[in-house]
Amino acid sequence: MFKRTLWAVLAVGLAFTFAGRPALASEPANLSYHKQDLRVYVDSGEYAQSVASVALSANKYVAKRIARGQAKGEKLAIVFDIDETTLSNLAHILENDYGYVPKVWDGWVAEGRAPAIVPVQIVYDTAVRAKIDVFFITGRREADRRATEKNLREVGYDTWTKIFYKPETDIMLTTAGFKTEVRRKLTKEGYVIIANLGDQDSDLTGGYAERVFKLPNPFYLVK
Numbered sequence: 502m503f504k505r506t507l508w509a510v511l512a513v514g515l516a517f518t519f520a521g522r523p524a525l526a527s528e529p530a531n532l533s534y535h536k537q538d539l540r541v542y543v544d545s546g547e548y549a550q551s552v553a554s555v556a557l558s559a560n561k562y563v564a565k566r567i568a569r570g571q572a573k574g575e576k577l578a579i580v581f582d583i584d585e586t587t588l589s590n591l592a593h594i595l596e597n598d599y600g601y602v603p604k605v606w607d608g609w610v611a612e613g614r615a616p617a618i619v620p621v622q623i624v625y626d627t628a629v630r631a632k633i634d635v636f637f638i639t640g641r642r643e644a645d646r647r648a649t650e651k652n653l654r655e656v657g658y659d660t661w662t663k664i665f666y667k668p669e670t671d672i673m674l675t676t677a678g679f680k681t682e683v684r685r686k687l688t689k690e691g692y693v694i695i696a697n698l699g700d701q702d703s704d705l706t707g708g709y710a711e712r713v714f715k716l717p718n719p720f721y722l723v724k
Protein backbone atom coordinates (compact mmCIF):
# COMPACT_ATOMS: atom_id res chain seq x y z
CA MET A 502 0.00 0.00 0.00
CA PHE A 503 2.76 2.37 1.02
CA LYS A 504 4.59 1.53 -2.21
CA ARG A 505 1.56 2.30 -4.32
CA THR A 506 1.06 5.70 -2.66
CA LEU A 507 4.71 6.45 -3.15
CA TRP A 508 4.40 5.67 -6.85
CA ALA A 509 1.36 7.91 -7.18
CA VAL A 510 3.17 10.79 -5.49
CA LEU A 511 6.21 10.22 -7.66
CA ALA A 512 4.16 10.10 -10.86
CA VAL A 513 2.45 13.41 -10.09
CA GLY A 514 5.74 14.94 -9.05
CA LEU A 515 7.45 13.79 -12.25
CA ALA A 516 4.60 15.05 -14.38
CA PHE A 517 5.07 18.50 -12.82
CA THR A 518 8.85 18.37 -13.05
CA PHE A 519 9.18 17.18 -16.64
CA ALA A 520 6.41 19.16 -18.26
CA GLY A 521 7.06 22.27 -16.22
CA ARG A 522 3.31 22.58 -15.83
CA PRO A 523 0.51 20.67 -14.11
CA ALA A 524 -0.27 17.15 -15.31
CA LEU A 525 -3.02 16.97 -17.93
CA ALA A 526 -6.47 16.11 -16.65
CA SER A 527 -7.10 13.61 -19.44
CA GLU A 528 -5.24 11.54 -21.99
CA PRO A 529 -3.86 13.77 -24.77
CA ALA A 530 -5.31 13.40 -28.27
CA ASN A 531 -3.73 10.59 -30.26
CA LEU A 532 -0.68 11.67 -32.24
CA SER A 533 -1.99 10.03 -35.41
CA TYR A 534 -4.95 12.40 -35.51
CA HIS A 535 -2.64 15.35 -35.19
CA LYS A 536 -0.54 14.02 -38.06
CA GLN A 537 -3.69 13.68 -40.15
CA ASP A 538 -4.54 17.33 -39.45
CA LEU A 539 -1.06 18.38 -40.58
CA ARG A 540 -1.49 16.38 -43.78
CA VAL A 541 -4.78 18.14 -44.49
CA TYR A 542 -3.12 21.50 -43.79
CA VAL A 543 -0.47 20.68 -46.42
CA ASP A 544 -2.59 18.87 -49.01
CA SER A 545 -5.42 21.43 -48.96
CA GLY A 546 -2.92 24.13 -49.93
CA GLU A 547 -3.58 26.03 -46.71
CA TYR A 548 0.06 25.85 -45.64
CA ALA A 549 1.31 27.17 -48.98
CA GLN A 550 -1.32 29.90 -48.92
CA SER A 551 -0.32 30.98 -45.43
CA VAL A 552 3.35 31.12 -46.43
CA ALA A 553 2.51 33.16 -49.51
CA SER A 554 0.39 35.60 -47.57
CA VAL A 555 3.14 36.34 -45.01
CA ALA A 556 5.78 36.64 -47.75
CA LEU A 557 3.59 38.95 -49.80
CA SER A 558 3.17 41.40 -46.94
CA ALA A 559 6.90 41.18 -46.21
CA ASN A 560 7.68 41.95 -49.84
CA LYS A 561 5.40 45.00 -49.90
CA TYR A 562 6.92 46.35 -46.72
CA VAL A 563 10.52 45.61 -47.75
CA ALA A 564 10.16 47.29 -51.16
CA LYS A 565 8.81 50.49 -49.57
CA ARG A 566 11.27 50.47 -46.69
CA ILE A 567 14.24 50.04 -49.05
CA ALA A 568 13.16 53.02 -51.16
CA ARG A 569 12.83 55.20 -48.05
CA GLY A 570 16.10 53.96 -46.51
CA GLN A 571 18.17 54.31 -49.65
CA ALA A 572 16.90 57.86 -50.13
CA LYS A 573 18.29 58.60 -46.65
CA GLY A 574 21.54 56.71 -47.28
CA GLU A 575 20.92 54.08 -44.59
CA LYS A 576 22.97 50.86 -44.48
CA LEU A 577 20.08 48.47 -44.99
CA ALA A 578 20.05 44.74 -44.32
CA ILE A 579 17.56 41.91 -44.33
CA VAL A 580 17.76 38.65 -42.38
CA PHE A 581 16.41 35.28 -43.44
CA ASP A 582 16.31 31.99 -41.62
CA ILE A 583 16.94 28.96 -43.86
CA ASP A 584 14.85 25.88 -43.00
CA GLU A 585 11.12 26.31 -43.64
CA THR A 586 11.83 29.95 -44.49
CA THR A 587 14.00 30.01 -47.62
CA LEU A 588 14.30 26.25 -48.19
CA SER A 589 11.52 23.71 -47.79
CA ASN A 590 12.15 20.38 -46.09
CA LEU A 591 8.55 19.30 -46.48
CA ALA A 592 9.48 16.27 -48.62
CA HIS A 593 11.81 15.06 -45.87
CA ILE A 594 9.28 15.82 -43.14
CA LEU A 595 6.49 13.86 -44.86
CA GLU A 596 8.80 11.02 -45.84
CA ASN A 597 9.74 10.60 -42.19
CA ASP A 598 6.19 10.93 -40.87
CA TYR A 599 7.04 14.18 -39.00
CA GLY A 600 9.78 12.46 -37.06
CA TYR A 601 13.17 13.98 -36.35
CA VAL A 602 16.02 11.49 -36.51
CA PRO A 603 19.30 13.41 -36.39
CA LYS A 604 21.22 11.03 -38.68
CA VAL A 605 18.43 10.96 -41.27
CA TRP A 606 18.12 14.75 -41.10
CA ASP A 607 21.89 15.18 -41.57
CA GLY A 608 21.69 12.90 -44.62
CA TRP A 609 18.91 15.01 -46.10
CA VAL A 610 20.86 18.23 -45.53
CA ALA A 611 23.95 16.68 -47.12
CA GLU A 612 21.93 15.79 -50.23
CA GLY A 613 21.21 19.50 -50.64
CA ARG A 614 18.03 19.09 -52.61
CA ALA A 615 15.55 21.17 -50.63
CA PRO A 616 13.49 23.34 -52.96
CA ALA A 617 13.17 27.10 -52.56
CA ILE A 618 10.13 28.54 -50.84
CA VAL A 619 9.19 30.66 -53.82
CA PRO A 620 7.12 33.41 -52.15
CA VAL A 621 10.03 34.09 -49.77
CA GLN A 622 12.44 33.99 -52.69
CA ILE A 623 10.50 36.91 -54.13
CA VAL A 624 11.35 38.93 -51.00
CA TYR A 625 14.97 37.82 -51.33
CA ASP A 626 14.98 38.92 -54.99
CA THR A 627 13.58 42.32 -54.01
CA ALA A 628 16.46 42.77 -51.55
CA VAL A 629 19.09 41.52 -54.01
CA ARG A 630 17.86 43.71 -56.86
CA ALA A 631 18.00 46.74 -54.54
CA LYS A 632 21.53 45.70 -53.53
CA ILE A 633 20.92 45.75 -49.79
CA ASP A 634 22.85 43.33 -47.59
CA VAL A 635 21.34 39.87 -47.25
CA PHE A 636 22.16 37.75 -44.22
CA PHE A 637 21.11 34.19 -43.51
CA ILE A 638 21.14 33.20 -39.84
CA THR A 639 20.60 29.47 -39.46
CA GLY A 640 20.51 26.80 -36.81
CA ARG A 641 22.38 24.60 -39.29
CA ARG A 642 25.95 23.89 -38.27
CA GLU A 643 29.28 24.80 -39.83
CA ALA A 644 29.56 21.15 -40.96
CA ASP A 645 26.50 21.74 -43.17
CA ARG A 646 28.02 24.77 -44.91
CA ARG A 647 29.07 23.18 -48.20
CA ALA A 648 25.83 21.32 -48.85
CA THR A 649 23.72 24.26 -47.67
CA GLU A 650 25.42 26.80 -49.91
CA LYS A 651 25.29 24.45 -52.89
CA ASN A 652 21.59 23.87 -52.24
CA LEU A 653 20.87 27.59 -51.91
CA ARG A 654 22.70 28.43 -55.14
CA GLU A 655 21.07 25.63 -57.10
CA VAL A 656 17.58 26.83 -56.28
CA GLY A 657 18.29 30.47 -57.02
CA TYR A 658 19.64 32.05 -53.84
CA ASP A 659 22.91 32.88 -55.49
CA THR A 660 24.21 35.80 -53.51
CA TRP A 661 24.44 36.96 -49.91
CA THR A 662 26.64 39.04 -47.68
CA LYS A 663 27.14 36.32 -45.07
CA ILE A 664 25.62 33.14 -43.70
CA PHE A 665 25.88 32.64 -39.94
CA TYR A 666 25.86 29.00 -38.80
CA LYS A 667 25.11 28.08 -35.21
CA PRO A 668 28.38 27.21 -33.46
CA GLU A 669 28.84 23.64 -32.25
CA THR A 670 31.07 24.68 -29.38
CA ASP A 671 28.54 26.24 -27.01
CA ILE A 672 25.96 23.61 -26.15
CA MET A 673 24.21 25.96 -23.71
CA LEU A 674 23.51 28.50 -26.45
CA THR A 675 19.88 28.48 -27.57
CA THR A 676 19.00 29.15 -31.19
CA ALA A 677 17.13 32.28 -30.13
CA GLY A 678 20.17 33.49 -28.16
CA PHE A 679 22.55 32.80 -31.03
CA LYS A 680 20.37 34.55 -33.61
CA THR A 681 19.74 37.59 -31.41
CA GLU A 682 23.45 37.98 -30.76
CA VAL A 683 24.22 37.94 -34.50
CA ARG A 684 21.60 40.63 -35.16
CA ARG A 685 22.91 42.68 -32.25
CA LYS A 686 26.42 42.59 -33.73
CA LEU A 687 25.17 43.52 -37.19
CA THR A 688 23.25 46.43 -35.71
CA LYS A 689 26.38 47.51 -33.85
CA GLU A 690 28.23 47.47 -37.19
CA GLY A 691 25.75 50.04 -38.42
CA TYR A 692 23.29 47.86 -40.29
CA VAL A 693 19.63 48.75 -40.12
CA ILE A 694 17.89 45.36 -40.21
CA ILE A 695 14.64 46.29 -41.88
CA ALA A 696 13.11 42.83 -41.73
CA ASN A 697 13.72 39.42 -40.22
CA LEU A 698 11.90 36.45 -41.74
CA GLY A 699 11.64 33.10 -39.98
CA ASP A 700 9.33 30.20 -39.24
CA GLN A 701 10.14 29.88 -35.53
CA ASP A 702 9.70 32.31 -32.67
CA SER A 703 13.36 31.61 -31.89
CA ASP A 704 14.23 33.21 -35.25
CA LEU A 705 12.40 36.37 -34.38
CA THR A 706 12.47 37.15 -30.66
CA GLY A 707 15.15 39.31 -29.05
CA GLY A 708 14.85 42.45 -31.15
CA TYR A 709 17.36 44.04 -33.53
CA ALA A 710 14.99 44.08 -36.50
CA GLU A 711 12.46 46.75 -37.44
CA ARG A 712 9.89 44.20 -38.50
CA VAL A 713 9.55 40.46 -38.09
CA PHE A 714 7.61 38.15 -40.39
CA LYS A 715 6.57 34.78 -38.98
CA LEU A 716 5.98 32.04 -41.50
CA PRO A 717 3.84 29.11 -40.40
CA ASN A 718 5.47 25.90 -39.21
CA PRO A 719 3.27 23.45 -37.32
CA PHE A 720 5.71 20.59 -38.05
CA TYR A 721 8.49 21.09 -35.48
CA LEU A 722 9.75 23.47 -32.83
CA VAL A 723 13.21 24.99 -32.42
CA LYS A 724 13.85 26.84 -29.18
Ligand SMILES: [Mg+2]
Nearest residue numbers: 582584585700
Ligand atom coordinates in the same frame (compact mmCIF):
# COMPACT_ATOMS: atom_id res chain seq x y z
MG1 LIG B 1 13.53 27.62 -39.82
